[in-house]
Amino acid sequence: MSTIRGYLKKHTEALVKDVGIEPACELTGKSKATLGRYYSDHDEHADRFMPIDAVAALEEAASYPHVTAALAELKGISLSFDGTRRNADDKGGVNADVIALSQRFAILMAEYQQSIEDGVITVNEAKRLLRETTQLQQVLIDMKLHLEDEAT
Template identity: 85%
Template sequence: MAAMGSYLKKHTEALVKDVGIEPACQLTGKSKATLGRYYSDHAEHADRFMPVDAVAALEEAASYPHVTAALAELKGISLSFDENRRNTKEKGGVNSDVIALSQRFAMLMGEYQQSIQDGVITVNEAKRLLRETTQLQKVLIDMKLHLEEETGDLSS
């Protein structure tokens, strides 16, 4: 449970930072201190988690559903968006997605190569790798949506 709690807290922090602390306070009606407690890794806050209604309000404003995606990953579920959230304004279909996928993967591998050079991946390096992984995941979701659109299969 401790590892799962820590994982959820890290994604809660990513969600709040994605939206911004001030807007997050306004959207949830919570103070900065309260929001901070939801993702604090201190022992006294180990059992505090953000309420679902606050998560929903923040994920509506965020660029990515960080907490929902984390919950899905913990359960072995993959998500796809029901609204179009393109990585770029370009509409080229699957061919453009393949190019974007290649570019994102190259960026991830570049980050990995830099991170592993000294044999240790630091916390900051891990955060950069996580950001690139998340961006790669977004491209894959776009590609999945395009493939479903082209095949007429919207039931995966």
């Protein structure tokens, strides 16, 4: 399977799991088996991807636009979105973002240290690192939005 296909399938899986399998079935009108095929890495499902309307419905319910972000990253584009997030409405602005940024970075480094102790990063460890990296990215987006607000 090509790198791009695998990358998109992993992000499709992250999207479905973010929403939850049962709610994802309800939102898309697809069965669990069908949703599973969209992110399966088996050769028989290599060319099967989730329809864009299903992606849009799931991303509306998800905490992060996993597939849209993956497509943007593949094209070298960075996105910012303004959905309600943990520190989007706080009154601390950039100062609170700097604190959140340093906390998230510390968590990421702790996860990394724990992951490389045995010299091998397992799939589960990589998923935890990816989750923390995504959280760090969301804090940076919040910070960017606060800075843009202050600049206007």
